Amino acid sequence: MxxxxxxxxxxxxxxxxxxxxxxxxxxxxxxxxxxxxxxxxxxxxxxxxxxxxxxxxxxxxxxxxxxxxxxxxxxxxxxxGLRAFPRLGLRELCAGTVSKLAETTGECVFLVMRSGLDTVCLDRQTGEFAVEEMPVDIGSRRPLGVGLSSIAILGALPESEREAIMRANGMRYRETGLLAAERIRLMVKRTAKDRFAFTASDYIDNVGGFALPIRNPVDGVAFAALSIASGVKRMTAPRGKEIVPLLETAVHTIESRL
Missing domain, CATH: 1.10.10.10 (Winged helix-like DNA-binding domain superfamily/Winged helix DNA-binding domain)
Incomplete structure (x- = not known):
């Protein structure tokens, strides 16, 4: 049996x-x-x-x-996975957009998708100025809330849902040794207010970046995110005025294709 x-x-x-x-x-x-x-x-x-x-x-x-x-x-x-991917091929759908962002900005661009209480990195494209300190590779899985793209997704969810997710992942946040749950909660609140996520050495020393959620066009629910990361000195607030509009255009392109 x-x-x-x-x-x-x-x-x-x-x-x-x-x-x-x-x-x-x-x-x-x-x-x-x-x-x-x-x-x-x-x-x-x-x-x-x-x-x-x-x-x-x-x-x-x-x-x-x-x-x-x-x-x-x-x-x-x-x-x-090969049989499922043609139907769930977000990576293929976004490949051109991700590559163009990396080429235009010269930085490292990540495409991340939510998977239950986790996120999975679907794609990573590096530009001219990409730094080596970022350990997130294609296929990497982390608790939802750990990582810039995770924060972007959480910040776009209804408050009750994101609070439930952070409570469920509380122990896992401590196990990563990266950030306390309260710090993650503050970052998510800031993201919900600003409508984009921003980090400066919060997860990885000397690394900063910006991220925006990707929403399902049918119900408007955030299920993925696009982020740009580099050395923290390159990811300043003034640079954000250049990068965030580029991310907005890229996300709009992706959502229009879904």
Missing amino acids: SFLQKSPQAGTQSLRRTVQLLRELSQAGEHGASAGELAKRCDLTRATAYRLLGALAEEGLVIHATGVRRYFLGPFAYEM
């Missing part, structure tokens, strides 16, 4: 645990994670983690690298 073929309640619980494991493996990226690490992150016993990971490995969704005793996303996860 499959590990999902149980009572409806048990099956749903197993499914949620399985999705959580896959989400954590996705966040672990090329370094993978051990069964013990995954069990701790997902609040599972080691026995449960081993059982679910074993079933995922049998289906090709997970690979177990025995030499290093770590798990990685498997080939079937990649195949599913």
